[in-house]
Amino acid sequence: MRSSPSEPAGAAVAERPRARGAAVKSEAVAGFDDVTYEEKRKLFEEVRSDLRFPDYLYGCYECGICVAVCPSARFYDFSPRRIAQAAARQDVELIYQQMQEDIWECSQCFSCLRCPRGNNPGGIVTIMREVAVNHGLASAKEALEGYSRIIYKIMSTGTQVSPDMLQPDAFPDWGPEVADVSNQLALWRRALPPETLHTTSTGWDVSDRTLIELYLIWLETGALDMIRDVDEGLHMILEEVMEERLEEEGIER
């Protein structure tokens, strides 16, 4: 069995910024002086109070195994070890910097679960991203630019990837087959033997009742509200789509 966290989740966070050591990405934790320490601490507290956080961090040996298996570490100035260490040291300044500069580089592959300590740096990144989105951090806005139509698709239709996304101008690097699919789309979908797959704007045919249930989930769990700060326009459109549909069905919330 794995041992318990070396720094319990309930330990007090340092009131003042601490000296930063080798784990710092760049010498100066630059560019975020305009954000108060209190604000940064509040965000860290939110990360730390996530239910999953104690399961994702058990201290760090600094062995670097997670870095060796990390695809993002190979192509970006990114390191799961730094993520785990900053969290273990509760380095509020560094964690803020990572939320602005690092977290969107992670591939969420979870190769880093190979950590001998039982840490889950990729899982810590997931939580940090959620907090970044919730607070409309600049990094989240930037990362989600050009991504709205995908959020719209998954939240409003229940399938994220649809055949009609395969457009040659969206995927010019995927070869001429994308244009073939796009040109023949409706016909080639009708040639698929499973009856649920004749759709073009959703992955499969999703029933109306199911969509309504999905909308209730987004609304009841606060998932829809999460995007309010990162993309106000998208939030408004989705809210309208969902509430209208629920109203038609006579469902009160």
Add this chain to the structure above:
Amino acid sequence: MPIPVEVMLKKKERFERDPDTIPADFHDELFRLEAEGELIVQRIPDGQPVVEVPTKYGRPKRVPKGHLWHHKSCGQCGHIPGYSTSIFWVMRKLGYDYEDPRDQTSCTAWNYYASATSNEAAQAAVALRNFATAYESGYFPLIHCGTSYGHYKEVRSELLRHPELRAQVRRVMDKLGKPMVLPEEIVHYSEWFYALRHEIAARQVRDFSGIAVTVHPACHYYKLVEGDAIYDPDVYGGQRTAVVTALAEALGAEVRTYSTWFDCCGFGFRHILVQRDFTRSFATIRKIEVMKEEADPDVVLTHDTGCVTTLDKSQFAAQAHGRNVGVAVMSEAQFAALAMGAHPYKVCQLHWHSADYRPLLEKMGIDWEKAWVEFETDVAKLERGEKEFLSWEDVDG
């Protein structure tokens, strides 16, 4: 000094997992919560034939052969529809019944891992809504996507561990009028193919003995909540997951290994959609080129939506840069279907793939030009309005 290969191999034969790293069996908590009335555990329906398969820490896992509720994958259905079609086709050919539901949503985890525009309560509720729907249908869930499978196992761990999360999700499920249900096992389709590999091989009509294969094991299949992924002492000495490889071997193909097998494919969830320079570079440099140099396969087989997409689609641009790429990529479900005589276009839908699969088909003894004419003839019937859709009977004609 020469490398003591013999000593290393002997050690590998004696490979055993460190007992300190063995996680608790989730079933204990699952059945305890059921006994306390907190949730329902969906059992494999009585009378359904079951195959017991070995998992990472030696615990047996029960995989039902039939009466399955297909939890489809949006990436498979949307962009590589021959993947899903092949799963259904093989199941039909072996005579097992199934349900292809319309009251299923995607797990929504691709978006979650890409954008974090959701939270654990929403993710858990999406999972439980699907599980409750399967339970109400009487069919047992079979998960097509590796990410759905990994994510649902994460959701299960969190639900079993955190009463406050269960309470939150229960409130939502009450609103939906649905029960809290978890299946006794979360089963991935590649586990079904592993379990049924000898039945599949018994129906093989094409000779694959000359086909060289490399396998990319999907991260979210065996890295996320690793305990119930299939590991077989007879495959890689039990040190890597056995799915895909065991099937390819049962079909007589030659599985060749390569050094970066543990690396992910480069999918990245958000990267494949909005930062593909990373995806392309990783897929090319760390996967396809290494496979080509070290193993020179005829085909790359994998068992997840994102991996097929990434490894297949990333080769086109790399080819333009003169990189050492150019190898067919498909799921082992499509590979198995081809072995059993499936039509490469009407069933396996290879025209949706990018990397050149034609040399592979030729090696399999398939006349792809003739097959394409057959597909186009059928499509022309749709175009002329003689038929609205092609049916299962049509694709076997």
